[in-house]
Amino acid sequence: MDTIEPPLADAEIKRSSISFLAAFLFWLKLGFISFGGPAGQISIMHQELVENRRWISERRFLHALNFCMLLPGPEAQQLATYMGWLMHRTWGGIVAGLLFVLPSLLILIGLSWAYIAFGHLPLIAGLFYGIKPAVTAIVLQAAHRIGSRALKNNTLRLIAVASFFAIFALNVPFPAIVAAAALIGYFGGRIAPDKFQIGGGHGKADQSFGPALIDDDTPTPAHARFSWRGLIKIAGIGALLWLIPMALLIGYYGWHHAFTQMGWFFTKAALLTFGGAYAVLPYVYQGAVDHYGWLTATQMIDGLALGETTPGPLIMVVAFVGFIGGYTKALFGPDSLFLAGAAAAAIVTWFTFLPSFLFILAGGPLVEATHGDLKFTAPLTAITAAVVGVILNLAVFFGYHVWWPNGFANKFDWISALITLAAGIALIGYKRNIIHVIIACAAAGLLLKINHI
Numbered sequence: 001m002d003t004i005e006p007p008l009a010d011a012e013i014k015r016s017s018i019s020f021l022a023a024f025l026f027w028l029k030l031g032f033i034s035f036g037g038p039a040g041q042i043s044i045m046h047q048e049l050v051e052n053r054r055w056i057s058e059r060r061f062l063h064a065l066n067f068c069m070l071l072p073g074p075e076a077q078q079l080a081t082y083m084g085w086l087m088h089r090t091w092g093g094i095v096a097g098l099l100f101v102l103p104s105l106l107i108l109i110g111l112s113w114a115y116i117a118f119g120h121l122p123l124i125a126g127l128f129y130g131i132k133p134a135v136t137a138i139v140l141q142a143a144h145r146i147g148s149r150a151l152k153n154n155t156l157r158l159i160a161v162a163s164f165f166a167i168f169a170l171n172v173p174f175p176a177i178v179a180a181a182a183l184i185g186y187f188g189g190r191i192a193p194d195k196f197q198i199g200g201g202h203g204k205a206d207q208s209f210g211p212a213l214i215d216d217d218t219p220t221p222a223h224a225r226f227s228w229r230g231l232i233k234i235a236g237i238g239a240l241l242w243l244i245p246m247a248l249l250i251g252y253y254g255w256h257h258a259f260t261q262m263g264w265f266f267t268k269a270a271l272l273t274f275g276g277a278y279a280v281l282p283y284v285y286q287g288a289v290d291h292y293g294w295l296t297a298t299q300m301i302d303g304l305a306l307g308e309t310t311p312g313p314l315i316m317v318v319a320f321v322g323f324i325g326g327y328t329k330a331l332f333g334p335d336s337l338f339l340a341g342a343a344a345a346a347i348v349t350w351f352t353f354l355p356s357f358l359f360i361l362a363g364g365p366l367v368e369a370t371h372g373d374l375k376f377t378a379p380l381t382a383i384t385a386a387v388v389g390v391i392l393n394l395a396v397f398f399g400y401h402v403w404w405p406n407g408f409a410n411k412f413d414w415i416s417a418l419i420t421l422a423a424g425i426a427l428i429g430y431k432r433n434i435i436h437v438i439i440a441c442a443a444a445g446l447l448l449k450i451n452h453i
Contacts, residue, residue, distance in 0.1 A: 130445020
């Protein structure tokens with residue numbers, strides 16, 4: 001990965017300081033290069049902040065990461081917010097978090113408009129014909145990756161199976177599955193704690209890259225020290241930042257309008273993203289496709305494909321959902337379709353990411369006060385196991401719509417199935433880069449459509 005600045009010498013790093021402008025430029029760059037999902041995004045931040053720039057020590061970085069892993073929401077975006085907050089107070093955190101999301105939002109608004117305006121063209125249709133099977137394989141890879149790490153005993157495997165059955169066969173809402181798993185973990189952790197003790201995926205800091213500006217023994221800055229007054233202040237401001245936009249939407253449009261319902265629905269979704277974006281996508285599908293009808297099942301799959309090929313957190317697919325809903329429902333009238341879509345995308349992004357900022361700004365001082373390793377609790381271990389079953393259900397859902405595009409009663413698309421198989425082998429068997437796999441599958445789909453298969 002190319003860097004803007006070379007590593008600093010030990011003597012220089014002790015005398016230097018982190019300027020707000022240097023941090024701003026880094027967060028801006030990160031917003032445009034943060035491909036590869038949370039693992040890739042966290043890797044970029046580690047390489048830049050810990051190894052190259054030495055702005056923060058390995059131990060302090062992993063300590064913050066472990067906290068972000070415990071929270072609902074996109075952990076990479078939350079980690080960026082945490083690092084910005086630790087270096088430059090509240091505004092540093094806000095800038096870091098916003099720049100992690102804003103480029104992705106603007107890119108997705110543009111891609112969503114191009115998709116809805118030109119998606120019917122043979123060129124675009126061919127590209128998506130190859131990308132959709134790749135997305136199915138990507139979701140299967142996510143289930144495999146999380147499952148191989150989380151399902152370490154039969155108890156957790158049973159939770160995953162029960163979760164899959166509950167959402168696949170019984171159509172149980174995702175929040176109910178999360179609540180049930182948390183209860184099982186809470187009581188199971190007391191009865192059989194050994195069954196619910198899975199090590200955090202990031203371990204302990206056993207490497208040193210030299211002295212850092214924020215080092216292991218660097219005193220906690222004044223703004224990062226916990227106080228009840230500070231906690232109440234952040235909670236109050238956060239409540240206002242949620243209440244004022246929601247009150248304006250209700251007052252101007254009414255409770256049942258699509259804008260208001262988007263704000264309310266994606267607030268709930270933001271609080272359920274344990275396990276990453278793949279875990280909450282079934283909930284988004286249940287609401288956006290089945291309940292509200294903001295977009296179709298096929299459009300949902302296409303939106304995930306676009307989300308995989310853009311920088312930023314994958315949960316930014318909610319911006320696509322909002323744009324398509326606002327555009328197709330013509331919420332500003334037939335002459336302002338793009339404006340309605342862009343407004344809906346901005347609304348859902350605001351309500352989706354607001355809790356992440358509040359979790360960091362309110363919880364950061366508590367984390368800085370401990371400087372110890374945070375452990376996954378038994379309820380979160382059980383939730384992670386349940387998430388595996390939910391993600392597997394999402395893969396089945398995608399596979400059905402991709403392999404039987406016109407329903408089970410019609411022809412099985414064996415070409416799409418073969419593309420899915422090839423993509424799965426490349427991702428799981430050969431650990432190939434997701435972007436490379438998507439590009440290859442898109443090219444294959446285009447060639448097949450040009451030659452009419």
